[in-house]
Amino acid sequence: MLLWIGTVVAGVILLLSAIAVNNSVLSWVASSMRLSELTGLQIKSFLLVLLEDASSTRTPPTLEDAKRQWTQLMEHDDRLYSMLVATLAQVPAIAEVSVGDLRERVIASSNTSRIGAPVVKARSLAELQASGAWARFSSLFSRSEDFEQRILLGLPGEQVPVFTIQVLVSNALLRDAIWPDLRAILAAACASLLAAGMLMFYVARRGTHHLSRISQLIDRIAEGRSPEQDAAEEPGGDLAVVESKLNLLGTQYRGAVRDAAALRGNMAALLQGLSDVTLLLDPEGRVILAGGPCERLLGVAPVVGEVFPVQAVRDAARVRRPVQDQPLKHGDGRMTMSIDFLPDSSAALVRIRDAEGSRRLEQELAASSRLDAINRLTGGVAHEIKNPLNSISARLALLESMVEEVPEAGEELRVISQEVDRLDHVVRTFLDFTHPVELEREDVDLGAMIRDLAALVTPQASGRGIAVQVEAPGAELIVMGDSGLLKQAFMNVVSNALEAMQEGGRLALRLERLGGECRLTVSDTGEGIPAEKRERIFQLYYTTKKGGSGIGLAVTFRAVELHGGRIEVESEPGRGTSFRVALPLKPVVTQ
DSSP states (O other): OHHHHHHHHHHHHHHHHHHHHHHHHHHHHHHHHHHHHHHHHHHHHHHHHHHHHHHHHOOOSSHHHHHHHHHHHHHHOHHHHHHHHHHHHHOTTEEEEEEEOTTSBEEEESSGGGTTSBOOOOEEHHHHHHSOHHHHHHHHHSSOOEEEEEEEEOOTTOSSOSEEEEEEEEHHHHHHHHHHHHHHHHHHHHHHHHHHHHHHHHHHHHHHGGGHHHHHHHHHHHTTOOGGGGGGGSOOOTTHHHHHHHHHHHHHHHHHHHHHHHHHHHHHHHHHHHOOEEEEEOTTOBEEEEESSHHHHHSOOOOTTSBOSOHHHHHHHHTTOOEEEEEEEETTEEEEEEEEEOTTSOOEEEEEEETHHHHHHHHHHHHHHHHHHHHHHHHHHIIIIIHHHHHHHHHHHHHHHHSTTOHHHHHHHHHHHHHHHHHHHHHHHHHHHHSOOOOOOEEEEHHHHHHHHHHHHHHHHHHTTEEEEEEOOSSOOEEEEOHHHHHHHHHHHHHHHHHTOTTOEEEEEEEEEETTEEEEEEEEOSSOOOHHHHTTTTSTTOOSSTTOOSOHHHHHHHHHHHTTOEEEEEEETTTEEEEEEEEEOOOOOOO
16 A cells, blocks of 8 residues: 555656646747747848838839849848847847748858858747647757747738748757756656655554564464464564464464375375376287376286287277276276277277275365364364363462361362363373374385384283284385384284283284285284274274273374375174274386
8 A cells, every 4th residue: 555655646746747847848938939039020120121221222113123132232231140140149049040032042141151041941939839748848858950930021912021030949059948947847856756755664664663573473484483482572562462363373374284295295195096097909909008007006017019918908998899987807906997999990998097096085085174173173172171271270279278277178179180180181182182293204114114013012912922923025115104103103003902912812913015005904813892882993082991091093093194094993802803004105216
């Protein structure tokens, strides 16, 4: 708004300056017209006196002889030349005054070099005055040019004048006369613009003085620092409400950045899994064109010019019947196949799609919705529970000091205080769990991690009579993830399995590769989980064990979803439980 007002003020100043310049130029042009006209009339009066003196001395027999006599008189009369020079000196803008005869030939002039030459053709001052402002300014200041004022002297009843008096006004001389006025107008315009600029600066400084605190808060938010970190260092003010809103916005912004980073990584892995295989096969099943993650989905690398190695695809293409999303059985993956035939060609266009892709997308969206709901719930918990708890704790301490002499009351107050502390611990744990997590992604070899995990729990398991079995491929299975978070997630599942086998048993860890992902299965021979409890075991604070916190599996569920994976559980009461964790493998970059 302030910039807009400044622009308008500057425009008004420039417009008024332009009007003042135009008025000054127009005034000088009009003044030059009047002076040049008066100069011409003065010379005309002088010529009439000369002609009257000549006529009284000797009268020519004819009019033509009289005109020739008058012309000769003008050519040789020194008084006329002196009159022209004297008149020229009186008006600074006039460059030349000349007198022409019937043939438009100069017979007398203030510039003697012009005598005998034709009368100069020039634009009139009236034409200059009538032109537009820009054209008038351009005529005066662009190039050197002379403008004329003509006075005609003739005989009564004749159309053709006997003499022509021409007064030439130079635009260079007129410029010199106008320039002091223009300089004054320019100085006034510059002073006005400077004053307006200083006023705008003052108003801007006054208007933004009280916003410096908000600017500092915004800077801290942009740098990723918590606004509450410096709250004690800054004095309060009349913008406390805005500051509190910015503090809340900063907290939400940082959480959104972390969630977006995690979701971006998950979506990148998801899009890699949704890529389609596209094949162009001839009637014999040879590959004409191939594209997409064929090796990742089908485990084969097609070679152009050779027979496609998957028999089911070749057979479907030979039938010469279009199909749409037909299930394709190959390996352990779930895929669909669509076949179209190119017009005017015997080639078959085959598209193979990962059927798991849409399900993964739904899981990602559901996880994102759950995380968003948890974040919203966190804010409510923080304001609706934690603040009242702090108030209750403060008043309990005051009440305890007031009833120190009543042992029974003191004991009851201590019980209440312990319960308040326990509830406060529950709230803090919940807030820590729902706080956004920023993954530190790196290459993680799951095979090595599982073997290390088995070696870590083997002494504890042996002490309980539990046998630990590990089955993992020799080749590396690399995922992009946070190694610490993944290790903690797997340890939570293994710890639950060990606690489920109080009288000994067998703990099996199996890691395998399935298409573009790897799957870890943790199986125990414990008491199992009833069907009615199985759907709730990943909920925060829900537990099936005595003394359990209900946090471990919830943390595991969140860690797996943040890595774009999924976790499932199968259990049969009395026979044991199996947890299956699937994670996307790091795509192999081929050159």
